[in-house]
Amino acid sequence: MSNSSSMAQFLLLALTDRWELQLLHFWLFLAISLAALLANGLILSAVACDHHLHTPMGFFLLNLSLTDLGCICTTVPKAMHNSLWDTTTISYTGCAAQAFFFFFFMSAEYSLLTIMCYDRYVAICKPLHYGTLLGSRACAHMAAAAWATGFLNALLHTASTFSLPLCQGNALGQFFCEIPPILKLSCSHSGYLREIGLIGVGAFLFLVCFVFIVFSYVQIFRAVLRIPSQQGQHKAFSTCLPHLVVLSLFVSTSVFAYLKPSSISYPSLDLALSVLYSVVPPVLNPLIYSLRNQELKDALRKLITGCFSEAINSPSSVC
Numbered sequence: 001m002s003n004s005s006s007m008a009q010f011l012l013l014a015l016t017d018r019w020e021l022q023l024l025h026f027w028l029f030l031a032i033s034l035a036a037l038l039a040n041g042l043i044l045s046a047v048a049c050d051h052h053l054h055t056p057m058g059f060f061l062l063n064l065s066l067t068d069l070g071c072i073c074t075t076v077p078k079a080m081h082n083s084l085w086d087t088t089t090i091s092y093t094g095c096a097a098q099a100f101f102f103f104f105f106m107s108a109e110y111s112l113l114t115i116m117c118y119d120r121y122v123a124i125c126k127p128l129h130y131g132t133l134l135g136s137r138a139c140a141h142m143a144a145a146a147w148a149t150g151f152l153n154a155l156l157h158t159a160s161t162f163s164l165p166l167c168q169g170n171a172l173g174q175f176f177c178e179i180p181p182i183l184k185l186s187c188s189h190s191g192y193l194r195e196i197g198l199i200g201v202g203a204f205l206f207l208v209c210f211v212f213i214v215f216s217y218v219q220i221f222r223a224v225l226r227i228p229s230q231q232g233q234h235k236a237f238s239t240c241l242p243h244l245v246v247l248s249l250f251v252s253t254s255v256f257a258y259l260k261p262s263s264i265s266y267p268s269l270d271l272a273l274s275v276l277y278s279v280v281p282p283v284l285n286p287l288i289y290s291l292r293n294q295e296l297k298d299a300l301r302k303l304i305t306g307c308f309s310e311a312i313n314s315p316s317s318v319c
Contacts, residue, residue, distance in 0.1 A: 104153070
């Protein structure tokens with residue numbers, strides 16, 4: 001990454017020019033980050049402590065919470081710092097690290113959502129083979145593959161992007177470091193084409209996963225509609241609904257943010273979309289899953305009740 005000597009820092013997009021509104025954004029981001037940490041922390045604790053959640057879906061949900069925590073911890077702290085101290089700068093190394101980790105966690109999350117779709121497919125369409133196809137070793141291998149895919153994607157894209165010579169200034173037009181805004185600063189035609197090629201490969205893999213998800217849910221809906229009782233259909237649909245909502249939120253916001261026409265690209269709209277796909281999902285995902293999963297709700301209720309009772313009986317102890 002030879003550019004570090006010629007460009008010491010980047011300029012991020014200021015959320016607002018007024019100091020009062022910057023403080024408001026600081027407190028808003030603080031509330032969002034605390035809510036995400038609390039919600040995902042409760043999910044992690046519930047899955048780890050309750051043996052009823054030691055299932056493939058519980059295991060994948062634990063990994064999904066880790067990616068959500070990673071996303072929120074990658075983007076929000078720097079935005080809070082800049083809002084509080086009225087600055088927009090980020091160092092070259094810090095920008096590279098932020099771009100790497102954001103791409104890493106987002107790629108891993110999409111892979112995990114694809115695997116969770118496979119889990120629902122096997123549970124509903126091939127229930128007799130569920131224990132065989134989704135044993136503990138198979139689940140561990142699939143989760144490891146999701147994390148490894150995210151790491152490899154992030155490493156290749158970050159190394160390729162930050163090896164490009166940048167000659168279009170250092171203003172990113174985004175409130176955190178992301179690869180597409182950095183590419184716009186490049187003046188290397190060959191390097192730009194190399195990164196575009198990597199993006200093309202990534203888009204193809206994204207499309208393959210999306211086609212697999214659509215095909216799986218077509219099979220799932222066909223199997224559910226063959227269930228004779230309405231209660232059985234409702235129970236089957238309720239196990240898929242949280243995953244569908246989380247997946248729809250992830251895909252729709254990401255695709256629209258990256259593929260929207262340039263004619264409707266405005267700074268305020270771009271900023272709102274970037275917050276929508278990078279900050280909001282880590283807060284909503286745990287809520288979506290906990291609202292529709294009775295076992296998870298019971299585990300969370302026992303965990304919170306146990307913490308309160310222990311705090312009352314022993315005020316000096318830590319839950």
